[in-house]
Amino acid sequence: MxxxxxxxxxxxxxxxxxxxxxxxxxxxxxxxxxxxxxxxxxxxxxxxxxxxxxxxxxxxxxxxxxxxxxxxxxxxxxxxxxxxxxxxxxxxxxxDEPRSFLDPVAENNEIILLNKEGIIMESQTTNSYVFQNNENKWILDNETQEIELVNGKIYLINNVQYRFIDNESLSKTLLNADITKNACFKLFISIDEENIISKIEINDLELDLGNRVFNHLLLYLVRKKQKDLNYGVNVDLCGWVNMDDLYTSLGKELLKEVDAYYVNTLIYRLRKNLMKLQPYGFLFANIIERKKGKLRFGLPKFEINKEHAFA
CATH class of the missing domain: 2.60.200.20 (Tumour Suppressor Smad4)
Structure with missing residues (x-):
């Protein structure tokens, strides 16, 4: 920049x-x-x-x-x-090459440069995430909903006002859409469903998210999307889960109380892990989509492999 x-x-x-x-x-x-x-x-x-x-x-x-x-x-x-x-x-x-950025309205705050891996903006109360989706549009996930950022418009992020400046190079090569289009998200589940491994497979390349608690959330959302698809729900509409239903169902599965804070923590950890997965993990920032009061699994291709043997 x-x-x-x-x-x-x-x-x-x-x-x-x-x-x-x-x-x-x-x-x-x-x-x-x-x-x-x-x-x-x-x-x-x-x-x-x-x-x-x-x-x-x-x-x-x-x-x-x-x-x-x-x-x-x-x-x-x-x-x-x-x-x-x-x-x-x-x-x-x-x-340096131009980059989009968040320009603070108050001069005593720092400019936030955006990059292809996405930016997690942490505070004591909220972890906001700004990333590019598959259409190369900048998205703000404020733990309540996803907002498409508009050039020149002011947004309140973690109680600080920023003006979004869309500063992408006009000649910048677009990310290869085939990477996400051809990727398949796979879940490997133990017989008792206590252990779940998730991976993203892109042709011969494998991105391993490992055996993490956030996989239980992903499994729940994937099953909801599969159920809707089986019922013939339009692909653009299927898979959305009400947060209250999610809290109840996931709480029963994990044998603990689940609330908005807990779910947001899982999503935060999932995205942190995706950002670390080289070379393409950051392209899957929309693995979970959000709108007010609802979540859904965002990728088009997925598999559930039950009764997987764990060493």
Whole structure:
């Protein structure tokens, strides 16, 4: 993610994939000087590098060289001057590929960079999870529902307000959809159903989630989805489980009290394990889908292998 620093006040600017600069208030960054144009210049990501194109009347200086209606490739430590004033001189301090991010409304909070593995934002009361689904849309799971993030909109996450900035590279290669499309989620269950192993098989590759408590939750959701499919329920509608029913059924199975906190803890641990599974575990962030008051198993292909022998 490219970052520029104001040389006078040290303010940092996260550079957007199409970052416009000028006097017009609709620019990404606004500079209010008489010799700056309304649409002065644009910085953008193209061909795996950052470029600056000047559109102004008076030109832009890059490393003291005047650029007028020209395009230059930006490098680390380049100095950019948009007007005769020294107050908006920028220094390029990062030229990494653009990434989407959560921009805090309050200046005393840090920017949260998003990455393909997903981000778990922990607090004392809530663990929020932000990830990309199979359609490459950014999703916020706030332990109550899943929300599709919209560019420029403000969201309350763990009691902090953030503006979501969709900053994906326009030329960025999409994740291979065939990986998730061809994957099969498999559950291996002991005779007494006390032990459950889960794996994700992708052709000859196996991602092993092991024998974990969260597998009991996955088994319950998979069985619900299979039951709905057997009854002919539309695939887009099948598998949803009411949380109250889930608490009761899972509690009986585990011989303990199950509530929202316990279920969210299982989902949190499941996603942490997925993020660790190389190379494709992060692609299965939607293994459990959520909407208000309901959960369901999110993958299209699955198998239940009963009476599996455990060593």
């Amino acid at each position: 490219a970052i520029a620093q104001n040389m006078m006040n040290n303010k940092l600017y996260v550079i957007h994939t199409q970052h416009t600069v000028g006097r017009d208030p609709n620019n990404t960054s606004v500079i209010n000087y008489n010799d700056a144009s309304r649409k002065h210049a644009v910085i953008y990501w193209e061909s795996n590098c950052w470029k600056l194109t000047d559109f102004s009347s008076n030109g832009t200086k890059v490393n003291s060289k005047l650029i007028h209606h020209q395009t230059v490739t930006l490098k680390m430590n380049d100095l950019i001057q948009f007007s005769s004033s020294q107050k908006d001189n920028w220094k390029i301090i990062n030229i």
